[in-house]
Amino acid sequence: MADYFWCHGPSCHTYVTTDRVRGSKGSKVLRTRKIKQNNYGYPSGVWQYFCSNGCYNDFANKHAEQIIRIAPRLEPLETKIEDPKKETTDTHWGSYTRTVINKLDESNNVG
Numbered sequence: 001m002a003d004y005f006w007c008h009g010p011s012c013h014t015y016v017t018t019d020r021v022r023g024s025k026g027s028k029v030l031r032t033r034k035i036k037q038n039n040y041g042y043p044s045g046v047w048q049y050f051c052s053n054g055c056y057n058d059f060a061n062k063h064a065e066q067i068i069r070i071a072p073r074l075e076p077l078e079t080k081i082e083d084p085k086k087e088t089t090d091t092h093w094g095s096y097t098r099t100v101i102n103k104l105d106e107s108n109n110v111g
């Protein structure tokens with residue numbers, strides 16, 4: 001496994017932070033952040049490849065069409081639930097009613 005990955009955010013190198021400043025005096029740059037990988041599986045998932053939520057969002061927004069092609073959703077998914085119930089709670093300040101929605105056993109669910 002690589003010791004590090006460069007952040008995949010397409011604009012990472014444009015965000016002005018002191019930790020992105022590299023280069024020698026007179027030829028300084030803002031550089032894409034390096035994301036160190038360790039032997040314990042951290043960072044994991046997308047955080048191996050992105051330094052921040054902002055960079056992850058930038059990537060997802062720029063490449064949304066390609067990302068969706070990996071697993072297109074052509075039909076909605078559904079989660080089976082019990083019939084919703086109204087539940088009223090009395091407090092010192094009055095009562096309020098909320099709708100309670102309980103999922104059925106997950107083994108019954110489609111998708």
Ligand SMILES: [Zn+2]
Pocket residue numbers: 007008009012033050051052055
């Ligand atoms: Zn980044």
